[in-house]
Amino acid sequence: xxxxxxxxxxxxxxxxxxxxxxxxxxxxxxxxxxxxxxxxxxxxxxxxxxxxxxxxxxxxxxxxxxxxxxxxxxxxxxxxxxxxxxxxxxxxxxxxxxxxxxxxxxxxxxxxxxxxxxxxxxxxxxxxxxxxxxxxxxxxxxxxxxxxxx
Amino acid sequence: xxxxxxxxxxxxxxxxxxxxxxxxxxxxxxxxxxxxxxxxxxxxxxxxxxxxxxxxxxxxxxxxxxxxxxxxxxxxxxxxxxxxxxxxxxxxxxxxxxxxx
Ligand SMILES: Nc1ncnc2c1ncn2[C@@H]1O[C@H](COP(=O)(O)OP(=O)(O)OP(=O)(O)O)[C@@H](O)[C@H]1O
Ligand SMILES: [Mg+2]
Numbered sequence: 001x002x003x004x005x006x007x008x009x010x011x012x013x014x015x016x017x018x019x020x021x022x023x024x025x026x027x028x029x030x031x032x033x034x035x036x037x038x039x040x041x042x043x044x045x046x047x048x049x050x051x052x053x054x055x056x057x058x059x060x061x062x063x064x065x066x067x068x069x070x071x072x073x074x075x076x077x078x079x080x081x082x083x084x085x086x087x088x089x090x091x092x093x094x095x096x097x098x099x100x101x102x103x104x105x106x107x108x109x110x111x112x113x114x115x116x117x118x119x120x121x122x123x124x125x126x127x128x129x130x131x132x133x134x135x136x137x138x139x140x141x142x143x144x145x146x147x148x149x150x
Numbered sequence: 151x152x153x154x155x156x157x158x159x160x161x162x163x164x165x166x167x168x169x170x171x172x173x174x175x176x177x178x179x180x181x182x183x184x185x186x187x188x189x190x191x192x193x194x195x196x197x198x199x200x201x202x203x204x205x206x207x208x209x210x211x212x213x214x215x216x217x218x219x220x221x222x223x224x225x226x227x228x229x230x231x232x233x234x235x236x237x238x239x240x241x242x243x244x245x246x247x248x249x250x251x
Contacts, residue, residue, distance in 0.1 A: 019170065107205070110241050
């Protein structure tokens with residue numbers, strides 16, 4: 001399997017960039033002709049990861065969020081969202097449905113559950129005080145034999 | 151964006167555009183203002199005009215659900231596009247909030 005396209009984007013952790021990141025990932029995958037359902041799943045998952053970086057990773061501070069996306073020749077998408085914010089102490093607990101450290105702000109604790117349901121695979125790497133990377137992947141095209149041979 | 155219609159004790163709010171973290175705060179404030187009248191016994195979310203929603207919308211709806219329950223009222227939702235519908239389904243919200251046909 002080899003990479004056929006790649007993008008990297010750095011942006012400030014302001015709420016307006018949540019919609020911006022959704023637009024960018026949509027534009028990036030459009031050439032693959034995703035179904036509306038796939039497009040919706042990917043936009044929602046990216047929105048969850050970027051929002052988490054804004055509200056939990058950086059909070060009151062502003063910092064840089066990096067989004068990196070790869071397309072492989074088997075029709076698979078990988079998206080990484082990275083912040084250099086506060087990090088997550090207990091990743092396993094954070095990924096539990098309805099777990100949130102911001103209940104007062106009416107967060108539902110569903111972000112990771114959404115990413116896990118809408119993407120094929122979700123990895124979370126985090127270090128307290130250093131930041132968090134969420135790496136998600138999803139098959140957009142059914143793998144075609146010709147592409148696999150190439 | 152939010153428009154509303156009040157008919158006796160029912161407040162129907164129609165949301166349009168994207169409901170995410172960047173828009174949820176403002177919508178929450180407007181909604182709380184709209185339902186501050188204790189005569190309102192029922193809140194209906196019309197999501198048919200939403201173009202996008204993520205978990206920030208789920209949190210906002212659960213918050214209003216709790217507010218209506220505290221006064222013994224009820225809440226219902228007119229579903230939106232397939233993406234919005236799948237998200238609400240996944241969150242389990244349809245188990246506590248009436249889904250209109
Ligand atoms: N980038 C991040 N940096 C620091 N902490 C994070 C980050 N992402 C998630 N977390 C932690 O993991 C918890 C769970 O995240 P998740 O997205 O599932 O729920 P939430 O953001 O609290 O609520 P919701 O996404 O439903 O609005 C958060 O409450 C937060 O404590
Ligand atoms: Mg979240």
